Amino acid sequence: MKPVVLLRYIWASPNTVLGLILTFPVCMTGGRIRRIDGVLEISGRSAAWMLHRIPFVAPVSAMTLGHVVFAVDEAVHEQWREHERMHVRQYERWGPLFIPAYLACYIAARLRGEDGYYGNRFEAEAFGHERRIT
Numbered sequence: 281m282k283p284v285v286l287l288r289y290i291w292a293s294p295n296t297v298l299g300l301i302l303t304f305p306v307c308m309t310g311g312r313i314r315r316i317d318g319v320l321e322i323s324g325r326s327a328a329w330m331l332h333r334i335p336f337v338a339p340v341s342a343m344t345l346g347h348v349v350f351a352v353d354e355a356v357h358e359q360w361r362e363h364e365r366m367h368v369r370q371y372e373r374w375g376p377l378f379i380p381a382y383l384a385c386y387i388a389a390r391l392r393g394e395d396g397y398y399g400n401r402f403e404a405e406a407f408g409h410e411r412r413i414t
């Protein structure tokens with residue numbers, strides 16, 4: 281692993297640890313785990329249960345925490361892989377600041393009268409509607 285890649289994993293690791301903490305109960309209840317391109321993809325019924333109960337944004341089909349991506353099933357991983365990989369890259373850039381920055385953009389969008397998800401700059405970037413956020 282190149283040093284710059286290792287640094288990205290380390291910088292994103294606080295978020296990845298959160299993802300790994302959630303991975304444990306999902307996999308203990310029959311969830312599936314795969315590693316694709318250095319990212320863990322978790323899916324299954326318990327992942328779906330969790331994704332349908334996330335405060336403010338539920339229900340969602342997929343969610344990224346650092347280098348861990350949860351989805352309701354394999355088909356959703358396939359469908360949303362490019363989008364969720366952009367969130368992985370955002371975690372690699374923002375590290376432990378990603379979740380607070382994401383929430384700030386969510387609130388800012390709501391204050392502008394926009395949807396907190398679709399009006400969020402991080403989501404716009406992941407959907408390819410906006411250039412890179414730095």
Ligand SMILES: [Zn+2]
Binds near residue numbers: 363367403406
């Ligand atoms: Zn997204």
